[in-house]
Every structure is written in C-alpha cells, then in structure tokens.
Amino acid sequence: MNFVVNKSDLKVVGSRPVRPDGVDKVTGRAQFGADMALPGMLIGRIKRSPHPHARIVSIDTSKALALPGVKAVVTAADFPDIASEEAFVGEGPMNFRDLSRNCMARDKVLYEGHAVAAVAAISDAAAEAALDAIAVEYEVLPHVIDAEAAMAADAPLLHADLFTAGMEPKPTAPSNVAKRVHFGLGDIAAGFAAAEVVVEGRYTTQAVHQAYIEPHACIASANADGQSVIYGSSQGHFMVRAYVAKLLGMDMSNIRVVPLEIGGGFGGKTVVYLEPLALQLSRKTGRPVKMVMTREEVFRATGPTSGGTVEVKIGAKKDGTITAAQARLVFQAGAYGGSPVGAAAMCAFACYDVANVDVEGFDVVSNRPKVAAYRAPGAPIAAFAVEGAMDDLARKLDMDPIALREKNGAKAGTKAAYGPTFPDIGFLQVLAAAKAHPHYSAPLGPNQGRGVAVGFWFNIGGESSASVFVNEDGTVNVVSGSPDIGGSRASMAMMAAEVLGVPVESVRPIVADTAAIGFTGVTGGSRVTYATGMATVQAAEKVVEQLKQRAALIWDISPDAVDWKDGEAVPAGANAGGFDPLPLAAIALKAAKTGGPITAEVSINAQGAGPGFGAHICDVEVDPETGYTTILRYTAVQDVGRAIHPSYVEGQIQGGAVQGIGWALNEEYVYDGKGMLQNPGFLDYRVPVASDLPMIEPVLVEVPNKRHPFGVRGVGEVPIVPPMGAVGNAIRAAIGQRMHDLPMSPPRIRAALSK
Amino acid sequence: MSRHHVTATVNGEPAEFLCDSQNSLLDALRNELRLTGTKEGCGSGDCGACSVIVDGRLVCSCLMLAVEAEGKTIQTIEGLADGDRLHPLQRKFLEHAALQCGFCTPGFLVAAKALLDHNPDPTETEARFWLAGNLCRCTGYDKIIRAVMDAAAEMRQEAAA
Missing domain, CATH: 3.10.20.30 (Beta-grasp domain)
Structure with missing residues (x-):
C-alpha cells in the first residue's frame, strides 16, 4: 500500500470509535494479572532482604517446610547459576546473570527488598507464616545509596568483578561504575572559544517509580511432562517467555505465556520478577502457583528509574546561535549495571542543531533496586538540565525562549550528535504551534510564571507479528502479539478496517499468546502502533489481494482486472466486464468454493520509526508562604505523525505530561542513613491526584512519517520528556530563582525563597 | 480456627x-x-x-x-450497569476515552457514582477533590473529569425530563 498523503482519503483512521475492549473494562469483567484463579492453585510469596548490602551466610528453610500447608521453598540453589550474557529482550540492556540474581539473590543481597527465597503454600496466611519461619543469616556489609558517593575510590564495592566498560585501557581494579559512554561532534573547545555567552548548571533528579496502579502478578502452571503455561500481565509475553526459558534452562516451546490485561507499565513491566519464581515453585509442587506483589514490594524491589546528576554547559553567540553544548551525566543503575544513561546522553541535545557537542555519561551501581525502563528512559533527566540551561540562555540573551529554540532547532537533514541525520521531523512545526497557541501569550498574575521546554524521543520499530482473519460471515478478527497497554487494540482494528474498507465495528482485535502468533517484541519504545500497526496493515493488504483473487475467480476474469474499493471488489474498468460489486461478506461466504479460508499473517522487523518531538507550556503559581506550586495551565504540543485514534493519542500526551509533573514536584525515593527506603507506599510516595491538576491541553501536530502507511510516529514517550523543564522554568519565572534539584517540593522552594 | x-x-x-x-x-x-x-x-x-x-x-x-x-x-x-444497559458514567468513560489500561477504572466509576449520588451537579473542582482518593497513572485525569462532568450533565437532563 502506498503512503496515504491526504487525510481526507481516510475513513476510519483519525476517527474516535469506542475501544473494542472498553465495555469489559468499565464493567469490571476485564481480567488483569491478579484476577485469575486455577483449580488447586497455591499462593507464592517472597522472603526479602532487610539489609541494603549483606553476604548471605546461610538460609535454613527446614522450619518453613515443616509448617502445615507449606508445599515448597526455593532459593538461589534451586535455579541455574547463569553466566554473564547480554540480552536485548525487553527495553534497554539487560544481562541474563544480573536478571537471574535480581529475581533471586545469590551469595549477596544488594538492596533492601532483594528476594532471598520464595514459598508456595495453600493459603496467604500459610505462605506468610512460612516467610517468617525461613532463617537467613547475613553478614552485613557497608552500603552506598548515592551514585556519586558510589564512584568514590573507597566506596563499598557491590560487585568484585565489575570493571568499567567503555574505558581505554580497561581498568585494572573493579569499581561501582558499570559503564562510561562518551560521544561528540565537532570541536568542543573551539565551540566554547567561539561563544559570546555561556550558561552552566548542575542539576539533580531523584529516583522515581513508574507507579502503575496494578502490582505485578502472575500464575504459573507446570505439567509433569515439562509443558508450562504462565498467565500474567506484562509489557511483552514473548519477553516473559525468553527470560523464563533462560533463567530456568527450559525450551521456549514448553513455555506458553498468555497475556492478561495489563494495569499500566510505563516500561516497568518490560522485565520479569515473579514469573521465574512462580514457575519454579510450580515445577516443584506440581500445582499452579499464583504470585501477586504488594504495593510495598513494588516500590522496594521493582523499577524505579534512575536518579541522576547532570552538569550542563551551553555556549552561544549573541544572536542566539549555539556554538557548543556539553553535558556530563551520572545515573543510578541500582544494584546491577544498566541505567538509561546512554539513551539520556543521546537525547540530551537531540532537539538542537549544534556543531560542537560533547557528552559523557556514567552508569553507576549502588544499593538500590535495579532500575527498569520508565517512559523515554533517561531522556527526561537530561532534558530537565538542558532545558533549564536553555531557559537561562534565553534570559541572558533577552530572547524569547521559543525563538531561541527555533533558531537552533533540529530539522530534516540535521546531523544529530548521537549519530543519525534526521529525516522529515516536525520539531519546528511543533515550536510554531506552541508559539501561536493562545496560552503562550495569555496574561499572568502575581507569583505566577510561565515556562517552556521541549523534548525528544527516538521511537523505535522492531519485530512484530499480526494476523487478519476473514470470518465466514464477512466479519474480521485481527490478532497481534503486542500487549495493549493504552488502547492499541483499537488502533489495530482501525488500521485493518481502513485497509479493508469495512466498518471498524466489524473488525475485532485480540492479543494472542506466545503459541498463537509469531514473535513480537515488548510494548515499549513507542513502537506498537508503528511496528505492530505496520504488520497489521500488511496482513490486511494481503487479505485484500486474496479477496480480489476470489472475486476474479467468481467473475472468471483476471485478478488484475479487479479493484478493491470501500469494502467491495469492483471491476477495474469497463473492459473488465459489467459485474455488480462483490462485498467482502459475499466473497467470504463463498470462500470454501474459491480456495478456502481467507487469512494472512505477517511478521516484520519494522524500520524507520520517526523521531518524536514535543514542546510544553506550563503556568504555575507559587505560594510564597508555603512554597507550594500550583499548576495553573498546561499545554502540550507534539508531532504525532498521524493520530490513528486521536483520543488515545491525546491520552498518551496528557498522561505523560502528568507523570512528568509528579516527577518535577512530588515524587522521590527517600532513603534513611541505613539504606532503607522510607516511602514505599502511595501515601508517602505521592503521585499526582486529580485535585493537583488543571485540564492538560494536548495539541496534535501531524507531520506524517513516510515510512508508515498511515504516517504514524510513536507518541507515548515524548510527552514525559519536557515537563520537568517546563515546570522548572515556570517556577524560575515565578520566583526569580532557578531550582536545580528535583523534586521542586514546598520545603525546597521555601528554602530557596528564604535565601 | x-x-x-x-x-x-x-x-x-x-x-x-x-x-x-x-x-x-x-x-x-x-x-x-x-x-x-x-x-x-x-x-x-x-x-x-x-x-x-x-x-x-x-x-x-x-x-x-x-x-x-x-x-x-x-x-x-x-x-453499576443495569443488565446490558451501561450506566451513563460507564458510557461516558468509553466515549471520552477516559481509560487507558483500565485498572483504576472500576474504582473511579464507583467513586464517581458515589459523588453523583451525593451531588448531582458538582463543579469541576468538587469532582477533582472527590476523586482525589483515586489514583490513575495513565490519563492525567483530564478525560476522566470530562467524562464525569458529562455524565452528570446527562443524568441531570434525564432527571429533569
């Protein structure tokens, strides 16, 4: 199918039908991870470390196993000792050995909450009693929480075999620095020498959790012949299969993973925590084992994303032309290497066309839970610093902040410092829309301020599979391998309906299990509507070809003489013959007589996902007495390529912006001096609530991505990139001071105001 | 025991x-x-x-x-639904795309019903504070609040008719 240029040619794409899974979700029928039960099911629970860093001297499970109703206990001794091996299964780098040890500590515990044993019992109470009865002897070791402290030469060492990657020559001594990344463009010294104005700053952000409302949950059921099924919610059931197979040394064909509805993930469910333990307990007991985390466990042992320190320096000419941009990033990785510092470094200056760039990043382990992907991993942390510096630069130059960004904005043909040359991108169009928006020129009152910030995310494509089945009555089913986390089933049905020329209500989509559809990567990287959408479109196109062939057979003419139009086969021209149109249903009815079922499955590795850009405008009012910041108005402009279902595109933008607002104002992991997390609950870890917020106005700019049949770009991640900068710049405007440290909470702002 | x-x-x-x-x-x-x-x-x-x-x-x-x-x-x-007839709140949640993952949705619908039982004509601020005890991490609340306000308006109209 050719790229669809004219929006007016589209009938279904761009409309706002009710999502096909909607009724189940408003009536309580939708089955999420914790909603299933199987006959004979046991309850699994995890024993966790009370220390941030300790050697495991011994684990005595005998008393637990002797308790009534306790069926099995597993520790690291029950799992294969996995060799170090890089894996690219989820979103971002992961090492199989680290993953295995993160799921079940071996030799050492590396953070408070690290799993040391798991039990399966006939009831929650029996499992709870078993946890208490497991005796673990620890040799407590000195711990380190802060990443910069962990870089010190005398810091407690987490891994004796961790030598910093990316250093030449290779270090001779182990350290807590897992990796150094460094890249640049041009000549950074010459760039600063040419600058007439320089701004710099040191910014810090705190670890924040994805805070999906659904805690991790699964049921695993192993059979005596080795065949197993895992039911659960995740951002990728093929990811679950790959990790579990590796961690347990099983064949993939013996593990079927059935995706249940997922109650939010935001990147945090692109890894496994429970599934390998539940399956191992099931293999040991011969019974299904259900495991559900408590909220406290979610906070202590899953996610979060890195806290980071970013030093940024930008030089420019008096006319605003940036001559040099430099950043140094230090990111918490948690207990094992693998923070998103690399992505953050690449995104840092990606919005700008700068000739001289130098970016260095450090991935640092410390006694915190291993970080997991969180929506545009790393990018918001870099953007908070860079956009703060850009705001300072605009002030120094007395330039309009959007004009400054326009002057230096990336466009088609710009060579990004991280490597590629941008194709058609919509950054300048986004800036123009922001500048023209009435919000940007609306009046402000006392103690109020307005901030602007921009953001970039790569967006990805990758491996996806989709099937389209025409049913005997002419209705259609669409099957894909992408867990639907925010309405993607609706998009798949809409794209298939558009190609087939049928009403979207006649196309019903499902997400199939690992044995029922070809491999599909995780729902992450803003890739599903792009890549799985492309597979769906291609499958629907194949079905259209078959429908044309069947019509040709019925009419006894050449398939070339048949066109497909509005859901019907029509003769391609007068020469083809004077046949009445054959609707899809009529062709489906005769399928048996014309060659059998009309179906197509397509598996692709989609390339060419279009980069995404956004610009946010935020108004705040800061109470000078309490330091409390109220968000008064918020507008989020984004190039979305083309919105398949505009309501769900808007929803992505609104939700991402609000997560960013929480990151900016409230959210943080708080540790005490003993390395214990102090706020593992929603009371003390405060995500934004409805009364904290105004309406969030999304503005969709559509610069179609020519690599996708309908012009789709990923949209889910960009919107979390600008908010911390936008809120910070608004607070700067309101109080006359730059807040360099997140969260910009009332105590911090009060302290700044009393200086 | x-x-x-x-x-x-x-x-x-x-x-x-x-x-x-x-x-x-x-x-x-x-x-x-x-x-x-x-x-x-x-x-x-x-x-x-x-x-x-x-x-x-x-x-x-x-x-x-x-x-x-x-x-x-x-x-x-x-x-909440009357057989196969959805409650206006359920319909409005679907029309306004007021859910993404859908996990918080049952709680929001029940809380919103309780709100409208008590106060059929809430202001946006009243709705936001009533629903402040319900967390949604996907939507940023915008479409949820619109759906609740729209459902309230429709229910008031029906009650008046």
Whole structure:
C-alpha cells in the first residue's frame, strides 16, 4: 500500500470509535494479572532482604517446610547459576546473570527488598507464616545509596568483578561504575572559544517509580511432562517467555505465556520478577502457583528509574546561535549495571542543531533496586538540565525562549550528535504551534510564571507479528502479539478496517499468546502502533489481494482486472466486464468454493520509526508562604505523525505530561542513613491526584512519517520528556530563582525563597 | 480456627461468604465471591482502586474488614450497569476515552457514582477533590473529569425530563 498523503482519503483512521475492549473494562469483567484463579492453585510469596548490602551466610528453610500447608521453598540453589550474557529482550540492556540474581539473590543481597527465597503454600496466611519461619543469616556489609558517593575510590564495592566498560585501557581494579559512554561532534573547545555567552548548571533528579496502579502478578502452571503455561500481565509475553526459558534452562516451546490485561507499565513491566519464581515453585509442587506483589514490594524491589546528576554547559553567540553544548551525566543503575544513561546522553541535545557537542555519561551501581525502563528512559533527566540551561540562555540573551529554540532547532537533514541525520521531523512545526497557541501569550498574575521546554524521543520499530482473519460471515478478527497497554487494540482494528474498507465495528482485535502468533517484541519504545500497526496493515493488504483473487475467480476474469474499493471488489474498468460489486461478506461466504479460508499473517522487523518531538507550556503559581506550586495551565504540543485514534493519542500526551509533573514536584525515593527506603507506599510516595491538576491541553501536530502507511510516529514517550523543564522554568519565572534539584517540593522552594 | 459466616446484599442480591478475622472486604469480594472487578492497587487505602459503596458510603474495601459487611448493602463495579444497559458514567468513560489500561477504572466509576449520588451537579473542582482518593497513572485525569462532568450533565437532563 502506498503512503496515504491526504487525510481526507481516510475513513476510519483519525476517527474516535469506542475501544473494542472498553465495555469489559468499565464493567469490571476485564481480567488483569491478579484476577485469575486455577483449580488447586497455591499462593507464592517472597522472603526479602532487610539489609541494603549483606553476604548471605546461610538460609535454613527446614522450619518453613515443616509448617502445615507449606508445599515448597526455593532459593538461589534451586535455579541455574547463569553466566554473564547480554540480552536485548525487553527495553534497554539487560544481562541474563544480573536478571537471574535480581529475581533471586545469590551469595549477596544488594538492596533492601532483594528476594532471598520464595514459598508456595495453600493459603496467604500459610505462605506468610512460612516467610517468617525461613532463617537467613547475613553478614552485613557497608552500603552506598548515592551514585556519586558510589564512584568514590573507597566506596563499598557491590560487585568484585565489575570493571568499567567503555574505558581505554580497561581498568585494572573493579569499581561501582558499570559503564562510561562518551560521544561528540565537532570541536568542543573551539565551540566554547567561539561563544559570546555561556550558561552552566548542575542539576539533580531523584529516583522515581513508574507507579502503575496494578502490582505485578502472575500464575504459573507446570505439567509433569515439562509443558508450562504462565498467565500474567506484562509489557511483552514473548519477553516473559525468553527470560523464563533462560533463567530456568527450559525450551521456549514448553513455555506458553498468555497475556492478561495489563494495569499500566510505563516500561516497568518490560522485565520479569515473579514469573521465574512462580514457575519454579510450580515445577516443584506440581500445582499452579499464583504470585501477586504488594504495593510495598513494588516500590522496594521493582523499577524505579534512575536518579541522576547532570552538569550542563551551553555556549552561544549573541544572536542566539549555539556554538557548543556539553553535558556530563551520572545515573543510578541500582544494584546491577544498566541505567538509561546512554539513551539520556543521546537525547540530551537531540532537539538542537549544534556543531560542537560533547557528552559523557556514567552508569553507576549502588544499593538500590535495579532500575527498569520508565517512559523515554533517561531522556527526561537530561532534558530537565538542558532545558533549564536553555531557559537561562534565553534570559541572558533577552530572547524569547521559543525563538531561541527555533533558531537552533533540529530539522530534516540535521546531523544529530548521537549519530543519525534526521529525516522529515516536525520539531519546528511543533515550536510554531506552541508559539501561536493562545496560552503562550495569555496574561499572568502575581507569583505566577510561565515556562517552556521541549523534548525528544527516538521511537523505535522492531519485530512484530499480526494476523487478519476473514470470518465466514464477512466479519474480521485481527490478532497481534503486542500487549495493549493504552488502547492499541483499537488502533489495530482501525488500521485493518481502513485497509479493508469495512466498518471498524466489524473488525475485532485480540492479543494472542506466545503459541498463537509469531514473535513480537515488548510494548515499549513507542513502537506498537508503528511496528505492530505496520504488520497489521500488511496482513490486511494481503487479505485484500486474496479477496480480489476470489472475486476474479467468481467473475472468471483476471485478478488484475479487479479493484478493491470501500469494502467491495469492483471491476477495474469497463473492459473488465459489467459485474455488480462483490462485498467482502459475499466473497467470504463463498470462500470454501474459491480456495478456502481467507487469512494472512505477517511478521516484520519494522524500520524507520520517526523521531518524536514535543514542546510544553506550563503556568504555575507559587505560594510564597508555603512554597507550594500550583499548576495553573498546561499545554502540550507534539508531532504525532498521524493520530490513528486521536483520543488515545491525546491520552498518551496528557498522561505523560502528568507523570512528568509528579516527577518535577512530588515524587522521590527517600532513603534513611541505613539504606532503607522510607516511602514505599502511595501515601508517602505521592503521585499526582486529580485535585493537583488543571485540564492538560494536548495539541496534535501531524507531520506524517513516510515510512508508515498511515504516517504514524510513536507518541507515548515524548510527552514525559519536557515537563520537568517546563515546570522548572515556570517556577524560575515565578520566583526569580532557578531550582536545580528535583523534586521542586514546598520545603525546597521555601528554602530557596528564604535565601 | 473457624471462619466467620457473613451475609450481606451485594449488587442487589443476597450473598454469603466465609472469611477469616483478618480478611478485608476486598479479599472477600475478590476471593470468595469472585467479584474481581474491584481491584487491589495498594492495600492501604491510598489508591482507591478497591472503591465500593457500603450502605450508601464510598469506602476503600481494603480498609474494611470482611466481617463488618454483615447485614450491609454493598455496591461494586459489577452492579453499576443495569443488565446490558451501561450506566451513563460507564458510557461516558468509553466515549471520552477516559481509560487507558483500565485498572483504576472500576474504582473511579464507583467513586464517581458515589459523588453523583451525593451531588448531582458538582463543579469541576468538587469532582477533582472527590476523586482525589483515586489514583490513575495513565490519563492525567483530564478525560476522566470530562467524562464525569458529562455524565452528570446527562443524568441531570434525564432527571429533569
């Protein structure tokens, strides 16, 4: 199918039908991870470390196993000792050995909450009693929480075999620095020498959790012949299969993973925590084992994303032309290497066309839970610093902040410092829309301020599979391998309906299990509507070809003489013959007589996902007495390529912006001096609530991505990139001071105001 | 240890279940009555995913003991629709795309119903503060608030007609 240029040619794409899974979700029928039960099911629970860093001297499970109703206990001794091996299964780098040890500590515990044993019992109470009865002897070791402290030469060492990657020559001594990344463009010294104005700053952000409302949950059921099924919610059931197979040394064909509805993930469910333990307990007991985390466990042992320190320096000419941009990033990785510092470094200056760039990043382990992907991993942390510096630069130059960004904005043909040359991108169009928006020129009152910030995310494509089945009555089913986390089933049905020329209500989509559809990567990287959408479109196109062939057979003419139009086969021209149109249903009815079922499955590795850009405008009012910041108005402009279902595109933008607002104002992991997390609950870890917020106005700019049949770009991640900068710049405007440290909470702002 | 026998009215029908002393109403609804539409997001009353209406009052079912349900009238998400006729709030949530993952949705719908039972004509601010006990991490609340306000307007119109 050719790229669809004219929006007016589209009938279904761009409309706002009710999502096909909607009724189940408003009536309580939708089955999420914790909603299933199987006959004979046991309850699994995890024993966790009370220390941030300790050697495991011994684990005595005998008393637990002797308790009534306790069926099995597993520790690291029950799992294969996995060799170090890089894996690219989820979103971002992961090492199989680290993953295995993160799921079940071996030799050492590396953070408070690290799993040391798991039990399966006939009831929650029996499992709870078993946890208490497991005796673990620890040799407590000195711990380190802060990443910069962990870089010190005398810091407690987490891994004796961790030598910093990316250093030449290779270090001779182990350290807590897992990796150094460094890249640049041009000549950074010459760039600063040419600058007439320089701004710099040191910014810090705190670890924040994805805070999906659904805690991790699964049921695993192993059979005596080795065949197993895992039911659960995740951002990728093929990811679950790959990790579990590796961690347990099983064949993939013996593990079927059935995706249940997922109650939010935001990147945090692109890894496994429970599934390998539940399956191992099931293999040991011969019974299904259900495991559900408590909220406290979610906070202590899953996610979060890195806290980071970013030093940024930008030089420019008096006319605003940036001559040099430099950043140094230090990111918490948690207990094992693998923070998103690399992505953050690449995104840092990606919005700008700068000739001289130098970016260095450090991935640092410390006694915190291993970080997991969180929506545009790393990018918001870099953007908070860079956009703060850009705001300072605009002030120094007395330039309009959007004009400054326009002057230096990336466009088609710009060579990004991280490597590629941008194709058609919509950054300048986004800036123009922001500048023209009435919000940007609306009046402000006392103690109020307005901030602007921009953001970039790569967006990805990758491996996806989709099937389209025409049913005997002419209705259609669409099957894909992408867990639907925010309405993607609706998009798949809409794209298939558009190609087939049928009403979207006649196309019903499902997400199939690992044995029922070809491999599909995780729902992450803003890739599903792009890549799985492309597979769906291609499958629907194949079905259209078959429908044309069947019509040709019925009419006894050449398939070339048949066109497909509005859901019907029509003769391609007068020469083809004077046949009445054959609707899809009529062709489906005769399928048996014309060659059998009309179906197509397509598996692709989609390339060419279009980069995404956004610009946010935020108004705040800061109470000078309490330091409390109220968000008064918020507008989020984004190039979305083309919105398949505009309501769900808007929803992505609104939700991402609000997560960013929480990151900016409230959210943080708080540790005490003993390395214990102090706020593992929603009371003390405060995500934004409805009364904290105004309406969030999304503005969709559509610069179609020519690599996708309908012009789709990923949209889910960009919107979390600008908010911390936008809120910070608004607070700067309101109080006359730059807040360099997140969260910009009332105590911090009060302290700044009393200086 | 013997379990307690509890009799209550759930979604207009008589219901009975057995529970332990320490079980929450949420445990009983989900595990004994298999009404899994009511969700557990935190177990500490901070997220509202387990919202139910007990004798006309909005409560977090994770904070109420199952034995306390004896003789009570309980409404859960499963009782919101009238057979196959969706409640206006449910329809408006769908029309406004007020859900993404859908996990918090039952709690929001039950809490919003309790709001409109008490106050059929809330201001946006009143709706935002009433629903402040329900966390949604996907939507940023915008479309949820619009759906609730729209449903309220429609219900007022129907009541007046």
